Amino acid sequence: QPPSITLHVPEGSESDGQEPSPDNERALHTSFHQLILEQSSLIEAGLELEMQERARESPAYLAVPEACATAWPEPRQGEEHPRHSSASLQILASMPSRTIGRSLGAVISQYCNRTARLRRQSSRPPLQQLCRAARPRALSLLWARDRQAVSRRRRLLVKELLSLSPSQCSHMLLTMPLSLAEKRILRRQLSGQRGPVRQRAHGWAPVSPCAWSRVCVGLGCRGLWYRLLSLLRAAQPGHYALKQIGGRFGSSVLSYFLFLKTLLMLNFFSFFILLAFVVVLQAVYPSASVSSQPFSGLELLTGAGHFTHSLLYYGYYSNATLNDPCTSTPEGSVCPLPAPLLPYNLPLAYLFSVGASFLVTCILLVYSVSRSFRESVKSSTGDLAIKVFCAWDFKVIQRRSVKLQCENICTQLKELLAERRSRSRSQSRLGQGLVLLLAWLLALGWVSGCVLAVHYLLEHMHVVSAASQGSGRWQQEAIQMVLPLVVSLLNALVPHLFNLLAMWEKQDSPVTQVSVAIFRNLILKVVILSLLCYHWLSRSVICSTEECWETCVGQELYRFMVMDFIFTLLDTLFGELIWRLILEKRLKTKQRPEFDIARNVLELIYGQTLTWLGVLFAPLLPAVQMLKLLLLFYIKKTSLLRNCQSPSKPWQASRMSTVFITLLCFPSFLGAAAFLSYTIWSVQPSETCGPFRGLETIYKSGKRWVLVLEKSNPNITWFAWVYQHLLENTCLLFFTSVALIAVIYFNIQVVRGHQRVICLLQEQIANEGEDKLFLMQKLRSVYEQRGRRC
Amino acid sequence: MGNKQTIFTDEQLDAYQDCTFFTRKEILRLHGRYYEMAPNVVPMDYTKDPDVKLPMQLIINMPELKENPFKERIVSSFSEDGEGSLSFNDFVDMFSVLSEMAPRELKAIYAFKIYDFNTDNFICKADLEKTLNKLTKEELTEEEITLVCEKVIEEADMDGDGKLGFADFENMISKAPDFLSTFHIRI
Numbered sequence: 001q002p003p004s005i006t007l008h009v010p011e012g013s014e015s016d017g018q019e020p021s022p023d024n025e026r027a028l029h030t031s032f033h034q035l036i037l038e039q040s041s042l043i044e045a046g047l048e049l050e051m052q053e054r055a056r057e058s059p060a061y062l063a064v065p066e067a068c069a070t071a072w073p074e075p076r077q078g079e080e081h082p083r084h085s086s087a088s089l090q091i092l093a094s095m096p097s098r099t100i101g102r103s104l105g106a107v108i109s110q111y112c113n114r115t116a117r118l119r120r121q122s123s124r125p126p127l128q129q130l131c132r133a134a135r136p137r138a139l140s141l142l143w144a145r146d147r148q149a150v151s152r153r154r155r156l157l158v159k160e161l162l163s164l165s166p167s168q169c170s171h172m173l174l175t176m177p178l179s180l181a182e183k184r185i186l187r188r189q190l191s192g193q194r195g196p197v198r199q200r201a202h203g204w205a206p207v208s209p210c211a212w213s214r215v216c217v218g219l220g221c222r223g224l225w226y227r228l229l230s231l232l233r234a235a236q237p238g239h240y241a242l243k244q245i246g247g248r249f250g251s252s253v254l255s256y257f258l259f260l261k262t263l264l265m266l267n268f269f270s271f272f273i274l275l276a277f278v279v280v281l282q283a284v285y286p287s288a289s290v291s292s293q294p295f296s297g298l299e300l301l302t303g304a305g306h307f308t309h310s311l312l313y314y315g316y317y318s319n320a321t322l323n324d325p326c327t328s329t330p331e332g333s334v335c336p337l338p339a340p341l342l343p344y345n346l347p348l349a350y351l352f353s354v355g356a357s358f359l360v361t362c363i364l365l366v367y368s369v370s371r372s373f374r375e376s377v378k379s380s381t382g383d384l385a386i387k388v389f390c391a392w393d394f395k396v397i398q399r400r401s402v403k404l405q406c407e408n409i410c411t412q413l414k415e416l417l418a419e420r421r422s423r424s425r426s427q428s429r430l431g432q433g434l435v436l437l438l439a440w441l442l443a444l445g446w447v448s449g450c451v452l453a454v455h456y457l458l459e460h461m462h463v464v465s466a467a468s469q470g471s472g473r474w475q476q477e478a479i480q481m482v483l484p485l486v487v488s489l490l491n492a493l494v495p496h497l498f499n500l501l502a503m504w505e506k507q508d509s510p511v512t513q514v515s516v517a518i519f520r521n522l523i524l525k526v527v528i529l530s531l532l533c534y535h536w537l538s539r540s541v542i543c544s545t546e547e548c549w550e551t552c553v554g555q556e557l558y559r560f561m562v563m564d565f566i567f568t569l570l571d572t573l574f575g576e577l578i579w580r581l582i583l584e585k586r587l588k589t590k591q592r593p594e595f596d597i598a599r600n601v602l603e604l605i606y607g608q609t610l611t612w613l614g615v616l617f618a619p620l621l622p623a624v625q626m627l628k629l630l631l632l633f634y635i636k637k638t639s640l641l642r643n644c645q646s647p648s649k650p651w652q653a654s655r656m657s658t659v660f661i662t663l664l665c666f667p668s669f670l671g672a673a674a675f676l677s678y679t680i681w682s683v684q685p686s687e688t689c690g691p692f693r694g695l696e697t698i699y700k701s702g703k704r705w706v707l708v709l710e711k712s713n714p715n716i717t718w719f720a721w722v723y724q725h726l727l728e729n730t731c732l733l734f735f736t737s738v739a740l741i742a743v744i745y746f747n748i749q750v751v752r753g754h755q756r757v758i759c760l761l762q763e764q765i766a767n768e769g770e771d772k773l774f775l776m777q778k779l780r781s782v783y784e785q786r787g788r789r790c
Numbered sequence: 791m792g793n794k795q796t797i798f799t800d801e802q803l804d805a806y807q808d809c810t811f812f813t814r815k816e817i818l819r820l821h822g823r824y825y826e827m828a829p830n831v832v833p834m835d836y837t838k839d840p841d842v843k844l845p846m847q848l849i850i851n852m853p854e855l856k857e858n859p860f861k862e863r864i865v866s867s868f869s870e871d872g873e874g875s876l877s878f879n880d881f882v883d884m885f886s887v888l889s890e891m892a893p894r895e896l897k898a899i900y901a902f903k904i905y906d907f908n909t910d911n912f913i914c915k916a917d918l919e920k921t922l923n924k925l926t927k928e929e930l931t932e933e934e935i936t937l938v939c940e941k942v943i944e945e946a947d948m949d950g951d952g953k954l955g956f957a958d959f960e961n962m963i964s965k966a967p968d969f970l971s972t973f974h975i976r977i
Contacts, residue, residue, distance in 0.1 A: 173809060177899040179870055180879040180886075183809040226807050226814070243976045251971050384938065385946040388918070389905065389959075390966040392925060394858060394888065394975050402857040403927075410926040417937060655967055762948060765957075769949030 108153045111176050115160040118168065158189045166218040241637050247397040249595070249646045250405065254395070255657045256597050256604075257633065262661070263608055264629050266364060270357040270615065271622035277353040278619055279311055281344060287318040302477050303558035308551060312558075314617045315551035315689035321345050347691035347701045351680070354616055358673060361612075365665045372658040384416055404646050439505045443498060447524050450490045451531055457486055462541045484556075484563035487528060491606065492567050495521050495599050518598045518659070525606050526667055533613065533675055537683055548689035554617035558624070561610050565628050568603055572635060576643040592645040600636070601660050604629075605668050612672035616679060797821055799837050810886035817882065820977065824881050827852070836878065846874035849881070854975050859924035860904055864888075867903040888975040897973050898963045902956050913954040915939050 161169045169190070173183060238257075246254045295306040309316055322344040391409050396402055465479050498520045507513040535542050536553045543552035579593045611625040680699050685692040692698045710720040795818060798806075806817045825832045827848050833840050846865050855861040866874040868884040876884065886892065887900050903909075907917045918939040922930065930938070946954050946962045954962075963969050 170808060174811065175893055175896050177896060179868075180809055180883040181870070181877075184805050184879070187805055187808055222808075223804075229813055246976060251968075383945075385942045385962050386966040386968075388921065388925070388938065388942055389901070389962070390969045390972055392860075393972045395972075397854055397857055399857050406859075406925065406927045406929070410929045413922075413926065413930065413938060414934065417934060417941075420941065765948045766950055769951055772949075773951075 107176070107178055108150065108157050111172070112153065112157045112160055115157065115164060115172060118164065118172075154186065154189070158186060158193060161186070161190060162193055166214075166222075170222070238633065238637070241633075245637065245640065246395040248401050249640070249644075250393045250396050250401065252597060252647055252656065253595055253640070255660070256595075256600055257637070259601060259657065259660050260604060260629055260633055260636075262368065263604060263664075264626060264633075266361055266608075267611065267622045267626045267629065269360050269364065271620075271626060273357045273360065274353050274615070274619045274622065277349050278317070278346070281322055281349070282317055282346065283311060285318075285322045287316065298477060301559075301562055302480060303555045303562070304477065304480070308555070312618055312620045313551040313554045314619075314691075315548040317346060317350060317619075317691045319347050319691045319693050345705065348705055350619075350691045351698065351701060354619075354676070357615065357622075358612075358676065361669065362673070365661070365669055368661050369658075369665050372661055384413075384420075387412060387416060401646050435505060439501050443501060443520050444523075446494060446497060447520075447527055450494060450524060451527050454483075454487060454490070454528055454531060457483060458535060458541045462544070466545075480555075481559060481563070484559045487532075487560065488563045488567040490528070491525060491564075491603075492571055494524055495602075514598055518602065518663075521599065521602050522663065522667065525602065525609075526671070529606075529609065529613075529671070537675075537679065548686050550617045550686060550690055554614055554621075557610055557614035557621065558618060561607060561614075561621070561624060561628065564603070564607050564610065565632075568632065569635065572639045576639045580643040592643060594647050595640055595644045597647065597656070602663075604632075605660070605664050608664065609668040609672055612669065613675055616676055797834060797836050802837070802839075806882065810882055811889050811891040812882065812886055816977075820882055820885060821878065823852075823977070824878055832878075841877070843871065843875040843877045844881075846876075849876055854977060859927075863904045863907065867900055885975065885977045888973065889977070890970075890974050894963070894970055895960070897970065898960045899956070901963070901969075901973055902959045905959075911956070913959060915943065915953075918942060 161172060164172065173187060173190075176183065178186075242254065242257060245257060292309045293305050299305045299307045303312070307313070323342070387409070391412065393405060396405055461479065461483055465476070468475055468479060495517075498517055502513055502517055507516065536556065539549055542556065543549045546552040576593050576595075583589050583591055583593070607625065607628065611621050614621045681697060683697065685695060685698055687693055692701055695701055695704075706720050706723050710717055797818065798821075803814050803817060807813060810817075812820070821836065824844070825834065828844055831844065832842055846862065846869070849855065849865050850861040855864065858864065862874065864884065865876060866872075868880045868887075869876055870880055887896055902913070905913055905917060905921055907920045908914075919935055922935050922938060943952060943954065946958050948958050948961065949955070
């Protein structure tokens with residue numbers, strides 16, 4: 001006979017009549033106390049069964065069979081029907097899915113389950129890190145308030161954590177949503193349990209030497225890692241500066257400075273590789289150089305003069321083995337001195353260092369792109385909800401900026417609402433389209449105009465410099481600076497014209513406006529740079545008279561970089577400082593100039609492209625770029641804090657960071673890599689200077705080395721064979737492309753499958769919700785019937 | 791590394807490094823910030839783990855939190871005693887979760903706690919209205935607020951109970967690219 005249980009619902013357990021909180025579990029449990037006592041005996045019986053069935057699996061006895069847990073809403077209890085439907089509300093409030101993250105016991109058991117599952121799956125790594133909101137089992141709620149039970153669950157969790165690998169364990173510890181005090185208790189218990197393992201291993205013969213040494217090594221490594229991490233973070237420049245900027249201007253302007261730091265890091269790695277393997281060694285074994293001119297200050301601007309025959313440029317580097325004492329003897333004669341033990345072949349080192357620095361840059365860029373892509377996949381639905389919950393930038397701490405942010409969010413919400421309300425578009429679609437077309441034609445026309453101007457200037461400069469061969473040094477230098485000056489001037493002025501065009505166009509959404517502006521600027525810069533690259537490599541107009549054309553090209557690139565820096569400074573000065581003064585003093589408005597993020601980022605990308613184009617011709621160019629970036633950081637920061645106001649346009653900072661880094665990767669890096677590859681494969685180096693003098697192409701030096709290797713040591717013919725048949729064969733490229741395409745297709749299909757599964761699961765969730773409502777109504781009706789019958 | 795500090799034992803600092811996303815230096819800096827809020831109450835020597843709590847009024851006057859409309863909610867979500875006062879552990883925990891290294895899931899859990907004004911483990915319409923009022927400093931009209939609340943619940947609620955549970959909230963957050971960078975306070 002089923003036990004009779006009175007269902008006594010406490011009245012007014014909530015002060016303001018809102019829904020009962022699961023925090024108030026004590027009230028809940030005293031009301032259902034009888035019921036629980038009866039049920040727990042049943043559950044224990046169920047547990048026994050469970051344990052017998054699944055004896056192999058360790059503490060999974062927490063998994064109460066669902067049938068048992070849902071058995072008790074059967075209509076066999078309750079002589080008294082509940083006076084209010086608050087009883088059903090309390091049941092709802094106490095359901096497992098509603099108490100996630102609330103009670104300590106629930107969280108601990110949730111993570112216990114998760115750890116157990118992780119351990120069971122540890123042989124195969126999880127395919128994706130989806131957060132499974134694991135439902136804590138019904139049992140855990142009953143024991144939530146019992147202190148003994150909490151410590152028992154804690155011990156279980158510690159046991160589970162110990163069975164994980166140290167890295168997984170520490171990751172678990174970091175990501176658990178428990179309070180810090182609780183985590184420290186757990187950690188203490190963890191290390192307490194690990195301690196005896198070590199002691200045991202001391203006393204005994206190695207019980208599990210691998211495990212013990214692994215733990216020791218793991219702990220030692222972790223200590224080292226923390227030290228390294230704090231050192232790295234201390235060494236990063238401008239932590240306080242970034243905080244200031246983020247606090248006043250928010251994440252969008254901050255993304256510019258973070259991008260600058262990324263570029264600094266990339267340049268540092270390139271520079272370090274080149275420094276270690278090429279520059280330092282050439283400095284230690286200086287080549288017999290032509291007598292150079294004395295140093296005058298102009299070199300810093302033009303890169304010529306004293307710098308021409310220095311470590312800065314390609315022409316200085318020797319083409320022989322560095323520490324070979326025979327290099328100074330003439331060709332053909334026998335060298336009496338023995339060959340060195342570790343010959344250092346500089347041409348090879350030069351080629352491989354440049355290749356390695358590009359490879360490292362490529363890897364770092366691809367990693368950054370993939371990381372930011374993951375974070376910024378745009379979803380079409382849920383705009384409004386995302387705007388409400390994720391739009392507030394917690395970094396902003398200044399009162400004025402906070403006020404501005406409130407206004408921004410208000411405006412955006414109103415816009416989104418207006419969009420939703422009226423889908424009908426305004427009039428004259430045709431007129432709008434015509435205006436757009438005209439604007440694009442105009443923009444492209446300007447770009448072609450600039451390109452033609454640069455082209456004619458090149459020809460003209462060639463003629464002028466040929467005519468002024470005999471005149472003074474100052475004049476010659478000035479002529480050399482004209483081309484960089486004009487290009488930088490065009491790059492600085494035309495974007496402002498594009499802005500005017502955009503104002504005339506009046507695009508609907510600000511995001512489109514910004515994207516269009518970026519795209520037009522990009523086209524301008526890409527086209528001008530392509531023209532210049534063509535001229536540098538064909539040497540029909542530029543550097544046509546020089547013997548050492550690589551040094552000449554290197555100098556051109558150096559001049560371009562310096563001019564770019566000067567114009568950035570001027571732009572900051574005029575665009576921000578003087579404009580603010582004009583606005584304040586003359587026009588007497590409170591408004592200040594805005595920091596144009598897109599334009600500044602494109603300038604950074606342009607400067608970086610110049611560096612990458614010039615690495616082969618001037619190995620120290622990354623160092624120059626690093627210096628330039630450091631100066632830019634502090635100058636821009638000062639100007640920003642003094643002169644500018646926060647942007648009024650809404651900016652999705654993370655999406656923009658993705659766009660920036662993608663722009664850096666694709667047109668910029670890929671273009672530079674293509675330029676470099678073409679130079680190495682097809683262009684003949686100059687006869688009289690540099691590490692590759694006299695060869696057909698730079699690539700042939702690698703080939704020559706392989707042949708020399710083959711001749712000297714017949715044991716490694718396999719290497720030569722590999723080189724010839726794999727690296728030089730185009731079939732390999734074909735097969736790799738096919739494999740890559742297959743992998744991409746596979747990934748696309750997997751993603752599509754996932755999307756389908758997501759749709760199905762969403763339907764299922766909606767159905768479950770309806771099921772629950774149905775059950776609650778049924779329950780209420782059954783109670784009411786019972787009540788009426790009694 | 792210099793072992794000159796006497797605020798924490800080495801073991802304590804290691805524990806802090808393992809359980810939060812901060813390094814030694816940052817933890818010592820945090821202690822400095824905690825201390826300067828109430829130099830009479832907070833001891834310099836934390837080796838014995840003293841039980842000292844600072845009330846909410848002091849914490850919400852920190853420059854990082856002063857202008858934040860959700861400052862009271864943030865502090866009470868990390869407070870263990872239910873009244874909004876933070877011990878040093880809670881203080882470090884708060885900034886650790888809000889730092890840039892905390893993973894998305896952890897941040898989502900605490901963001902949910904923050905936006906849940908009546909702590910009933912749901913974000914219901916009343917919670918949403920309060921959130922909106924705080925976000926826009928009451929610039930929106932009543933009608934607009936109601937409309938926005940309705941649309942938000944329509945978009946994010948998956949099981950049809952008219953409120954956002956944690957699963958709904960987390961699902962919506964996973965589609966938001968900006969969440970990690972906006973839910974971040976630099977200390």
